[in-house]
Amino acid sequence: MTHPSELISAYLDGELIGDETSKLLSHLATCGRCSADLEELQSVRTAVRSLPVLELPPGLVPEADAFVVPIHRNRGVWVGAAAAAVALIIAIASIVTPPPVSISVDDLTSRFGARASLDPAFSPAKVVVPVLGELSE
């Protein structure tokens, strides 16, 4: 008797295709060895899946805004000017310091604009891009 044992794990994972399921089930109905195999493999599968989920150690993932350019924001026309200045600096940095920046201009502009409109504590136009290397890393 040929034992389709390799189908058993795939069956447990719902990964059988075509008529494999019906073939395996027919075989299991008459084969005690494969039925026992199925139970044991199911136990192993359940055991691995029940391993506790570990939390990410603190500090491994940066803050959400860690790569937003920290700019002293401004209102009105200065918002566009500041965003354009940042985009220009980033563009230059991306040329002289490969690999290039992984933030799009649109992304920066939208973030900057959104933050500017939400932050009432604006100071007059003062654009500070602290570390270019950090951006283009």
Add this chain to the structure above:
Amino acid sequence: MVESIPLTWEEVARVYGRKIYNFAYRLTGNADDAHDLVQEVLLRVRRGLENYQPGSFEGWLWRITRNAFLDEIRKRKRRPTTPLPDEIDRWDAATSDPADVEYARITLGDDIQKALLELPIEFREAVVLCDVVGLSYEEIAQAASVPIGTVRSRIHRGRRMMKELLT
């Protein structure tokens, strides 16, 4: 095109960081190695997002994760004084460090972890991607660049070996 990227790097880090960490920990059995691997993977993802083409994001992400792990193994092969994960009892190594003792304290299923570490790396990787990360066979095949039939075989053989190890 940057506009076609579905997630920013920060979002990837937040959403997938824990999954990558669990994958790395179960693969290495060591918190420090898992920590280093997550950092390396996130760095590669951040760089790679710019050239990412819309498609199977999971396959792309786990291919990067897998490659980072294999690169680390290759590096250690070139530095013979540093043992490979497969060449030492990682569980003993893990419990020798205070930081890892804490992990050992909170980690249940020690025998399962030990058995995982006994598997050949291809089997361990397939079992962990399937049962810990929850990827489909197709996603695992994409990540490992092998046919689905190979994934099926590796998972089955890995589980069979674990069954022997656990009895």
